[in-house]
Amino acid sequence: MATVETRALRKRFDGVAAVDGIDLPVREGEFLVLLGPSGCGKTTLLRMIAGLETPSSGDVLIDGRVVTPLPPRERNMAMVFQSYALYPHLTVADNIAFPLKAHGMRGAEAAERVQRAAAMFSIERLLKRKPRQLSGGERQRVALARAVVREPVVFLLDEPLSNLDAQLRSAARDELQQFQRRLGTTTIYVTHDQIEAMGLGDRIAVLDHGRIHHLGTPREIYADPADTFVATFIGSPPMNLVETDDIITGFRPEQFMPIEALPADEPVRRFTLDVGRVEYLGADRLVYGTLAPPLPPSRVIARLPAGPELPVSTGERHEFAVRERDLRHFDRASGRRVN
Amino acid sequence: MSTSAITIKRWAARGGHFGLLAAFVAFSAFPFYWMLITTFKETNDLLATANNPFLFNHPPTLEHLRVLVVDTQFVRWLGNTTLVGVSVVAITLLLAVPAGYALARLAGRWGQQMAIGIFLTYLIPPTILFIPFSRIIASLGLQDSLWSLVLVYPSFTVPFCTWLLMGFFKAIPRDIEEAAMMDGYSRFGAFLKVVVPNCSAGILTAVIFAFTLVLQEFVYALTFITSSSQYTVSVGVPTFLVRGDVYFWGSMMGACLIVSVPIAIVFNLFVDRFVAGFTVGAIK
The missing domain is CATH 2.40.50.140 (Nucleic acid-binding proteins)
Structure with a gap:
């Protein structure tokens, strides 16, 4: 468990600011949702927190410590990608064990951790399969199991439900929230779907054009939007x-x-x-x-x-x-x- | 349509399918059959126009293979070819794998243009490169040495394999590399652990391309190498088995068979990988 903070974080691509000076404090154990239309900078913000993108200026802090210059592997965060990014050449078991091996853990302890992570998402029977033999929902569970196996201090989730069909999505949402509550790991979740954001988030940061328009609980954002963008972006039909x-x-x-x-x-x-x-x-x-x-x-x-x-x-x-x-x-x- | 008509149609379709396959198999296998039968045929049998050319009219013989192995330095040439082949493959992979990866991941027009530039070098006819190459070989003191070939061949294999591998690397989603970086590897570690294993079809294709080029290349091998003990198979066989207007067909076909069969076997072992690799590259 950890706090995450960004200070005056900026990212320019070819002179255009994708993220334009974001101060975002994420509390310990919190489920924070970054919500915004496509192109609002939410994924870029997440990738800078992960260390996959270098900020043009500003800092990322974990537990009050500046980690801006550190590569992703030294930040002890786990990320679930929109495409799930499972390793196609490895079995499900090896996919889940991959982060453990990367940190030098092998043998019985690693095997036991893989079992535990697989049990958490009820995918024990899939362990010998390859990713291409799995359905979308199963792939998503494998990606989550791979993220939890290392017991990271922060989870980063980039639209993990957007590749699932509508029926599966609500069940997956429920499951995701349960497991986050159980582990109590600080989670940053990117989505453009306001129903996901309202249902999952302890707090929501509404982004547009690289800026945070409103940071608050779902209730605050719905009842007292900070500006007309938030007022019309949240709610269907809008305000x-x-x-x-x-x-x-x-x-x-x-x-x-x-x-x-x-x-x-x-x-x-x-x-x-x-x-x-x-x-x-x-x-x-x-x-x-x-x-x-x-x-x-x-x-x-x-x-x-x-x-x-x-x-x-x-x-x-x-x-x-x-x-x-x-x-x-x-x-x-x-x-x-x-x- | 009645059921019997449908059955007939289905059988006709299946018959056509097998007919086509059989024709392809015959087309691909015939050169091997011809090499095989010629290798073991007595020369009299081979040259007599009255004989059926597709069968043994006299009992088979091992004489041609004996000529190849005992009377020529064929075994030595095989060794030379293997040495050059392995070295060229190693150099090619060492340069083309990182280059192809860099070009695949290099964003923007710059990378694209550099990739096209690299491909264009492959289109320069080797004959134009002769004079500069022989100067370089001479100044390095590599005349009549196999190392001259090890130096020259990568000039064709590296650009082509870079281009080829770039396509394969592009087909690998960035996400899985980034996932490996999140999971605890450096960029280089992610490349080795995730990109390379998912690109085995491409790397195998590059290996086979580079190796077969060494096996068949004739002009440079003929020019840069003069002593017969340093010959590669592609020069040694036509030089020693064609004497004036006398062709030692049996021994020549034997040499071809010995060289081509291992390649054919390797290719067949991995053919499903190749096909899978190419279609993955095609779709996504």
Whole structure:
């Protein structure tokens, strides 16, 4: 277990900053998710922490010690790659034993550790196979077993679930979280999938254009986004944003309700909505509409329960409202949240 | 379509398949058969136009092999060829493996252009290189020495094998190298432990290419080497087994057989590796 920290970490590729001055403190035993759209610099950041990429400036610290000049092998971290990066010429057992051999451990102790790691992911019966004889889910487990076998101080995971099909993914997510909780090893996890990030992370760092826009718990990031990028990147459908004068007002679709659904004694902000389309999604309805004058004609979405109460139909003009305490305000010029 | 028609069609397809395979096998195996039968045929049998050329019309003989081994220095030449072959293969691998790897991993246009440049050197006809090479060999005092060949042959094998190996190295994902570095190896350690074992088909191809080039090369071996004890097989056999207009066909075919069969066997042992290696390179 260890803390990881980056200080003013920068990486330029051909004059373009892929990572643009990131200060990221990762706590001991924490599951930290780096979340962002593709090209936001999250993988480059992870690779600099791993030592696979040399920073243009700034430092990486493990347990308070600067490791920036050290090669990957001297950082005692384990990494799971998006492609799993299993060694095709070795059996599963040799794949798992590979990091042990690299550190000079052989014989009975190594064999026992391989057994234990394999048991942790229930892949004992696969030990004699080669990677090409495994399914995607099995490969992912082998990659994880190879990562834990050496008992590293930090796990780095680069979109490890993105090659799995949707069904397998939720099971794998569950398993991943369980094993991280059990080992208590500091984990940094890169993904572009916000459901993964919300479900797995103790804290999430939302990145875009090489900068951290918001670092916080999933709850904080969803409820109180630091700026309009985070507000619209997190949540599906995203936060509604309404521009008035020099302020942007934001509210989540599920907080945007017909006026009759809100208690009369609570302070609310009213909006008149021209309903464009109602989408039925089983448990929910999504109501797409445009705000009526005097507000600018912003397109907004409301998420309502699918039941027969609160009838809303296409083409009608309906009074909607949001509780005052659910409104968030952002500066129009900078996009930052204002109170 | 009725079931019987389908059955007939299936049998026809299978027949065609086997017919094609049989034709290929005959085409590939015929030179070996011809060498084999000629090696053990009496010269009278061989030259008589009335005889069936595909069969032994007289009893087989070992006379041609005796001529080859006893009357010429064939065994010596084999030894020379092996020495040159092994040295050239070693030099080629020593230079082409790191060069191919570096070119495969060197990012950007620079690496690409250097790779093309290296390939272009292979296209320079050897005849143009003759005069500079003989000057170099002379100034090094290597005339009439096998070492002159050990020095000259890598000038064709290294560029070609570098190019060939570069393709194989490119097919190996960077991820597995980086995984090995995370797992505790240096970049060089990762190269030895992960890249080289996954590139065995490419390295084997380079070895066979370099070795067969040594076996067949004639012009340089003829020019740089004058004494018969220093000959390689490719020069010694035509020099000593063609006397004026008399061809010692039996002994010549025997020599060819002895040289080509080991290569054919090695190739067949690893043929599935080659095919696998090439298709991996093709797809990804």
